[in-house]
Amino acid sequence: MEWDLAQLRALAAVADHGTLEAASRELHLTPSAVSQRLKALERSVGAVLLRRTRPVTPTDAGRPVLLLARQLAALTTDAEAVLESAATTRPVVRLAVNADSLATWVLPALASVAGEVRITFVREDQDHTADLLRDGSVMAAITSQRTPVQGCTVESLGAMRYRPIASREFAARWFADGVGPAALAAAPVVVFDDHDRLQTERLEEAGVAWGTAPWHMVPASTQFSEAVRYGYGWGMLPDLEGRVWDGVDLAAVPGSCLANHDVALYWQQWSLQTASLDAVAAAVRAGAAASLRHP
Template sequence: MNLDRQQLEAFACILDEGGFERAAQHLHLSQSAISQRLRTLEQTLGCALLIRTSPPQPTAAGHTLLRHIRQLRLMEAAVADQLRPAPGRNISLSVAVNADSLATWFLPGVQPACARQGLLLEVMLDDENYTHSWLQRGEVSGCITALATPLAGGVAEPLGMMEYACVATRSFAAQWFPHGLQGLCWQQAPAICFNRKDSLHAHFIEQHFGVLAAQFPRHLLPSPEAFLSAIRLGLGYGFVPVMQLPNLAHEAELVELTPTQRQRVMLYWQHWRLEPEAAQRLSQAVMAAGQQVLVQLPHTTH
């Protein structure tokens, strides 16, 4: 089956731009021309590719085709660069990253590769338990995830463990945990969570109090900066990446609630087994950085 490249680009542009009108403006076409190209492509493939919502969303078949288009773009860019190298040529890659990795080690880790290879990143921010869905839908070329099982056609490379310390101000700890972590203090003490997907507190409560905690008082602050600010202000207790603690050491008011029992989350870099050269270079940079700064599992000998 020969797929028309203009039709493919029209389909991808509708999703990239968030609608038919903006896609038409981007491609310098009329809306009717964009609609016709999509309609013809759907007739050729014999299936619907878009859900006509606002913004439009890809169907299951649309996700598969979108992944193909994005891989095709990367491969064409790599071939063009080999045949006709151009100084300053940039290649765009989309990745899904959890907030704590983005706020700590991810950008310093990939900066040399981006600068050296001319890589431009579009980062999709999500919880590490959900980033793999971006890869599964074909919207990114790789993701930092807690999922150890590789997706079909993909690879899950172990990066290491992100270690977290449970911290609060001294005054907050004295008010809400005057006798340490016991009793039902978790039912009243407000927590600071990143969003509703943040599961560290539920694991913490289960570990220390032996109960499953579906509900507990919490502030939801989907920003690493606001998250830390809320803890400093005494609004609640929260889990901070241990690698951030040296920067907080001068703040004598912050204390660890469980200094001998830190939370750890194993992270993986999931990417496609067959990926263009630019994506390979990014994968190598992410894996090298993660394995350098994250807590590594001890090697076992047999």
């Protein structure tokens, strides 16, 4: 079929911004014009592409069309960026990244390309970032999933080591007699969100069922670390972050039931190649080589 670039841009804008009104501001069109383009595209495809919820969500038929729209947008933006008449154009790369990587090594790694590429970070747990590749929400992802998403390439970046850390006052109060199952069942623990399995899996490995110990939920990397520092509970902190302040590595306590844990990270990106995506990938590889653990 013949694809209309303006209609595809309307689809991507509505999906990205959640409403016709927000998409119209992005495209400098009226909401009615955006709606007409979207309806024309749906007539051409012969299927409803977006659920008219707030925010809108793609249908099963809409996901592959949305992926196409975003890939074409990436190609056209890169082409425009090299034209003399569009010298001020900056291509956009949408990148899914887990919160801990974003808070530690990814931002400094990508500083070298920030002047040439506009980067939109989409924060998501490393176990779920690949889902965003499947529906076309992002062009690349730092993920724990080594099996490539259809239409993507994958390569190893290394591993982030996490250590079970507690403040000295917290450790003295709750683990004075050692870091055993009984103490872990009573001591509060800090978790990031409902997707965070780092702490729950360490407890289960120690023979403590999740829900036995009280927990605090702090869904932001910096504040998560601060909660551990202030003694809300113990938590698994990235090795890069755990050295920032003088805490206690509970895995190093003699006889401890807790252990360090390495999370392997992978770079997945669209098989489609653009200059901007290649530049971001190269910067991520260099940052990972300098910051992550390697066998």
